[in-house]
Amino acid sequence: MTERLPLLLPEIAMFIGTCLVLVLGLSPSLAARKMTGIVTGGTLLLAGILAVNTSTGYASQIGMPMPGLIGFGKALIALVGLLLVLLVAGTVDRGYERMILAGRATYNASRALRAEFYAFFLFSLMGAMLCASADDLIWLFLALELTSLPTYVMVVMSRAGSDVGGDSKAWSRAQEASVKYFFLGALGAAIFLYGFALLYGGTGSTKLVEIGAALSPSAEPNTIAIIGLVMSLVGVSFKIAAVPMHFYTADVYEGASAPVAAFLAFTPKTAGIITMVLLATAAGWGYRDTGLMIGGDRGTLPPAADVVLWIMAIATMTVGNVMAWMQTSVKRVLAYSSIAHSGYMLVGIIAGPGNGSFEQNGIAATLFYLLCYGVMNLGAFAVLACLENSSDESELQTVDDLRGLGRRHPALGWVFVLCCMSMLGLPPLLGFIGKFGLFTSGISAGRLPLVVILGLNSAIAAFYYLKLVAMVWLEEPGDAQDRVRPVPFGTRRIAAILSATGVVVLAVFANQLAVSSQEAARRGPGVMLKPRSAERVEPAAPATPESVAAVDRVR
Amino acid sequence: MDGLTLVTTLAQSNIAAYLPIMVILTMALTFAIGNIVATKLIGPSRTGEIKGQAYESGMNPIGTARKRFNVRFFLIAMVFLVFDVEVVFLYPWADTFTDLATGGKDAALWLGRILFFLLTTVVAYLYGFRKGVFRFD
Numbered sequence: 001m002t003e004r005l006p007l008l009l010p011e012i013a014m015f016i017g018t019c020l021v022l023v024l025g026l027s028p029s030l031a032a033r034k035m036t037g038i039v040t041g042g043t044l045l046l047a048g049i050l051a052v053n054t055s056t057g058y059a060s061q062i063g064m065p066m067p068g069l070i071g072f073g074k075a076l077i078a079l080v081g082l083l084l085v086l087l088v089a090g091t092v093d094r095g096y097e098r099m100i101l102a103g104r105a106t107y108n109a110s111r112a113l114r115a116e117f118y119a120f121f122l123f124s125l126m127g128a129m130l131c132a133s134a135d136d137l138i139w140l141f142l143a144l145e146l147t148s149l150p151t152y153v154m155v156v157m158s159r160a161g162s163d164v165g166g167d168s169k170a171w172s173r174a175q176e177a178s179v180k181y182f183f184l185g186a187l188g189a190a191i192f193l194y195g196f197a198l199l200y201g202g203t204g205s206t207k208l209v210e211i212g213a214a215l216s217p218s219a220e221p222n223t224i225a226i227i228g229l230v231m232s233l234v235g236v237s238f239k240i241a242a243v244p245m246h247f248y249t250a251d252v253y254e255g256a257s258a259p260v261a262a263f264l265a266f267t268p269k270t271a272g273i274i275t276m277v278l279l280a281t282a283a284g285w286g287y288r289d290t291g292l293m294i295g296g297d298r299g300t301l302p303p304a305a306d307v308v309l310w311i312m313a314i315a316t317m318t319v320g321n322v323m324a325w326m327q328t329s330v331k332r333v334l335a336y337s338s339i340a341h342s343g344y345m346l347v348g349i350i351a352g353p354g355n356g357s358f359e360q361n362g363i364a365a366t367l368f369y370l371l372c373y374g375v376m377n378l379g380a381f382a383v384l385a386c387l388e389n390s391s392d393e394s395e396l397q398t399v400d401d402l403r404g405l406g407r408r409h410p411a412l413g414w415v416f417v418l419c420c421m422s423m424l425g426l427p428p429l430l431g432f433i434g435k436f437g438l439f440t441s442g443i444s445a446g447r448l449p450l451v452v453i454l455g456l457n458s459a460i461a462a463f464y465y466l467k468l469v470a471m472v473w474l475e476e477p478g479d480a481q482d483r484v485r486p487v488p489f490g491t492r493r494i495a496a497i498l499s500a501t502g503v504v505v506l507a508v509f510a511n512q513l514a515v516s517s518q519e520a521a522r523r524g525p526g527v528m529l530k531p532r533s534a535e536r537v538e539p540a541a542p543a544t545p546e547s548v549a550a551v552d553r554v555r
Numbered sequence: 556m557d558g559l560t561l562v563t564t565l566a567q568s569n570i571a572a573y574l575p576i577m578v579i580l581t582m583a584l585t586f587a588i589g590n591i592v593a594t595k596l597i598g599p600s601r602t603g604e605i606k607g608q609a610y611e612s613g614m615n616p617i618g619t620a621r622k623r624f625n626v627r628f629f630l631i632a633m634v635f636l637v638f639d640v641e642v643v644f645l646y647p648w649a650d651t652f653t654d655l656a657t658g659g660k661d662a663a664l665w666l667g668r669i670l671f672f673l674l675t676t677v678v679a680y681l682y683g684f685r686k687g688v689f690r691f692d
Contacts, residue, residue, distance in 0.1 A: 002664060019678045026685035109687045 001064050007133050008056060010047040010074045014126040017043025018119050025115025028107050030097075030208025034115060037491075040118045041085045044125070048078030052130075060524045065135050065208045065506055066281055072367065072520030073132030073274050080266055080374035081125045083502075086495035087382050088259040089486065090519040092117040092159050094393075095165035111164075113157050120150035120157075124540070137196045137206040140275055144239065145189060147271040151264055152182040155252060158260035167394050177255025184248045185238060192235025208282035213304060215283045226302045229283050233308060236279070238341040239272030243315035250327075253335035259492070261331060262381030265338045266374050273345055273370055277363055281523055282306075285352045285363060287389055299352060309350050314453050316343030321460040328398050333464055334380055337423060340461060341373050348438050351445040353521060356515045358437060360444040362367040363521035365437030368514060372434035375506065379419035379499030383412050384390075386492050390485045399468065401484060404477025409486060413472050415500040424465040425458055430503045433510045444462070523539070630688050637679050644672065 005012075017039060025036040051074030059067035092113040099105040127146030156178035160166025200206050201459040202225030205212035214222055217231070238245035253261040270532030284301040285341065301309070320340030327333045345366045354360025358368075387396050387409075396402065422431035442451040484491070504511065607680065609616060648669050655662045 022682050023685055026682070109685055115685075116680075274569065 004133070007059055007064070007070055010050040010054070010078065011126055011129050011133070013047045013050055014043055015120055017046070018122040018126070018375035021122060022115050022443050025118055025293040026109045026112065028098075028109070033112075036114055036118050037085060037089055041082060042087060042227045043122060044078050044081045046179070047129070048075055048082065051075040056519065058348065061430065063135075063209065064133070064524050065212070065278060065521070066522070066541065067471040067524045068279070068516075068520040068522050069367070070133045070276065072516055073270075074129045075191075075269060076367075076371050076374065077125055077128050077132070077267075078438050079371075080270075080378060082267065083375070083378050083382075083495050084259070084263055085121070085386055085436040086491040087262055087378065088117075088121065089491040090258050090489040091257055092160075093164075095160045095261050099414060102379065115155065117157050123432040124148075124150040124267050125152070126261075128178050128267050128274070128325055131274045134275075134278060135208050135209075137200060137208070140208075140278065140308060141189075142194055143269055144192075144236070144275060145266055148185050148189070149152050149335065151268060152178055154187060154258040154263065158256075158257040158346075167392060170394060174255045174257075177252045180255075180421070181228065181248055181252045184245070187237050188245050190235070191238075192232045195228045195233070195235055198231060199225050200228075202226075202228055202264025204229070206279060216298060219342030222480050224373055226304050229305050230308050231303060232279055233276060233305060234312075234402060236275050237312060237342075240345070241269065241339050242312050242340070242342045242346065243319050244312075246316065246319065246339050246342075249339055250323075253338075254331045256327060258331065258381050258385035261335070262378050262385065262409055264466075265334075265377050267423040269338070269342065270370060273349075273366060276346075276349055277287040277366060277521075280309075280352075281363070285523070287381075287537070301350075301352070303546065305349065309346055309448065313343050313350060313450065316346060317453060317457040318343075318460075321457050321464075322394070325460060325464045327464075328400075330384060330396060330399050330402060330468075333468065334377070335383075337352070337464070338373075338377060338459065340457060341369075341423070344435065344438055344454065345369050345373070347442050347447075347450055351438075351441040351447055351516070352442060353523070354444050354516070356522070358518050359463040361521055362438070362441035362445060363436070364518040365441045365470055367520050368437055368517040369409045371513065371517070372430045375502040376419045376429075376431055376498050379415055379496055379503065380423065381414040382432045382492060382496035382499060382505075385484055386412055386489075386496055388487050390483045396484065399471055401481065402468065403481050404472075405484075406473040406479055408481065408484070410470065412496060415496045416472050417469050418500045418503050420465045420469050421482075424462055428507060430510070432509045433507055433514075437514070627691070634680075634683055634688055637676055637683075641673070641676050645669070 005460050008483030021036055021039055021043070024032060024039060027033055034105050051071055054071030054072060054074065056067045059070050060551035070094045072151065096105065096112060100107055124147050127148070127150075129397075130143035130146060153500065156333075159174035161171050196206075199211055202222050203211045205211055205214070213219065213226065215225055234244070237243070240505055241249045252430055253264060253359050274450065282299060283305060285299045300306075320336050320338075320343055327336060332536050339371060348366030349363035351362025351365070354362050358364055383405075387401075387405075388394065389396070402416070405416065418429065422429035424433040425431045435454075439451055439454065442454065466502060571646055648665070652662070652669075655665060
């Protein structure tokens with residue numbers, strides 16, 4: 001167990017940072033409280049540096065299922081986490097701190113939420129990081145729950161209560177969203193935990209590597225394990241907000257404030273996608289440099305899992321895009337578009353690793369798209385987080401509130417347009433390169449119907465993304481838009497501009513990123529096929545009179 | 556594997572191995588239901604004000620149990636829970652620790668692990684302290 005410690009350095013840094021934040025955020029001194037966000041950012045920076053320096057060679061030496069994914073996943077989470085920490089500034093305690101400054105309240109630690117909020121923020125990101133270093137079902141389950149449990153509370157924390165000047169209607173909606181999220185999350189967790197239990201029951205091991213051996217085509221068919229695999233995939237689809245577990249998404253994102261909605265759209269989804277990649281790799285996907293391929297050329301998922309993923313991908317893409325098109329609230333549009341993006345990523349998982357080159361490697365394309373999605377989706381939410389109604393500091397509601405945004409606030413307008421265009425997949429931007437990988441891997445895997453539906457969905461997506469873009473740049477702002485003003489948190493604007501910059505600049509470095517995602521998608525050399533059938537004891541031949549007589553003679 | 560094969564594979568799995576579980580389930584259900592039914596049928600039914608009261612040395616009830624309690628009771632209960640769960644983990648640890656070789660590499664490792672675990676409890680208490688859980692005024 002200790003040989004794993006060098007791989008967990010980012011998580012250890014995150015844990016120490018969380019403990020610091022937890023105590024620092026409750027300090028009676030305002031200056032110390034203001035440090036909380038900075039310490040959170042510093043922790044993420046340190047974790048990111050440690051993650052980049054994770055030794056892939058060492059990880060494959062100790063037999064991790066996907067050695068490259070450990071460093072890549074954690075670096076990705078730390079990078080987007082850094083943008084998120086800029087974005088969540090001022091989410092909690094805004095009204096309360098103002099009351100203290102105005103002398104209408106004295107500081108009372110039991111009413112302040114800052115420490116808990118940032119601690120939960122780090123805990124959740126730490127859970128997602130732990131998913132990347134998982135090689136065991138129990139580890140995976142705990143990591144997934146560590147990712148999700150803090151987010152349930154963050155939803156309700158993100159709106160101010162009416163006692164500190166918050167809008168009571170928004171607050172009760174946040175409470176409703178939080179409870180809804182929690183119960184559906186518990187349902188999802190129950191389903192994939194049952195799946196994990198069946199996987200263990202069917203294969204006799206919680207290690208992903210050994211489960212992979214039991215599910216390999218050369219082993220005997222293992223119905224219970226396959227049912228377990230399918231249930232795990234369906235249960236984890238809650239985390240990535242894929243159909244059939246997508247129902248909470250729009251309500252929860254709308255109930256939470258925009259920065260926390262951006263957090264929800266990234267962190268649990270990343271953890272879920274990494275889990276799905278690990279499960280799919282364990283259950284079939286894999287290629288090795290030795291030329292010894294698993295299950296023929298490219299490896300095969302068990303057919304049942306393949307069909308379920310296929311249905312999920314198509315339903316998720318279509319439901320997400322069609323529903324997004326029908327919404328009038330900006331956050332609901334973005335929520336449904338995030339569902340659609342989950343569907344796109346599932347296409348990569350279905351396509352599988354191919355021959356390992358980026359054009360054919362669906363797993364690498366999925367991981368690469370996760371990075372693209374994290375950056376561009378955050379930008380769109382960041383624009384919403386940067387704006388508020390001047391009358392009651394409430395968030396923007398309808399698409400109409402964005403009318404003429406480009407004229408009033410050109411910087412935010414550009415950020416929004418760039419991010420929307422990238423999510424749409426327009427050529428020079430990051431989103432295009434992400435989608436390109438998904439398309440080519442799908443085609444090379446011979447999944448033409450899937451690719452055609454992916455293309456059709458990109459066309460449907462154009463309707464609502466272009467509607468948003470036209471609203472921001474082509475329409476003139478009216479009197480109703482006069483009440484929209486920027487929020488007094490500069491870091492949120494920095495987050496928005498950084499993610500728009502990322503959408504352009506990362507596209508330039510797409511080649512290097514593609515190479516590293518390709519490395520991340522590589523299956524560890526330590527994963528040797530050990531068909532369990534070899535160990536299986538053949539059932540004894542039925543006793544015949546001769547054999548009984550033979551035994552008697554020996555006696 | 557298509558649906559039909561799946562169903563047949565399930566049907567062919569060794570159902571007989573689950574027979575003991577079935578027997579236990581039946582016994583449990585029979586015992587529970589049988590007792591309730593038997594009590595209803597043959598037990599005498601006498602009720603009264605005295606009989607409905609708290610048993611023997613119990614306190615006489617005053618008012619309803621659905622009363623508002625001070626929130627501190629809950630806070631104390633939660634702080635206690637931290638210790639409680641910690642002790643639950645300490646027992647199996649202590650039991651295994653005595654089996655390890657004295658002064659060996661494993662012993663130091665196991666000690667380090669439990670010390671780290673205790674440290675997390677300290678963090679929880681530090682947090683509770685700053686949050687004002689222990690302020691009883």
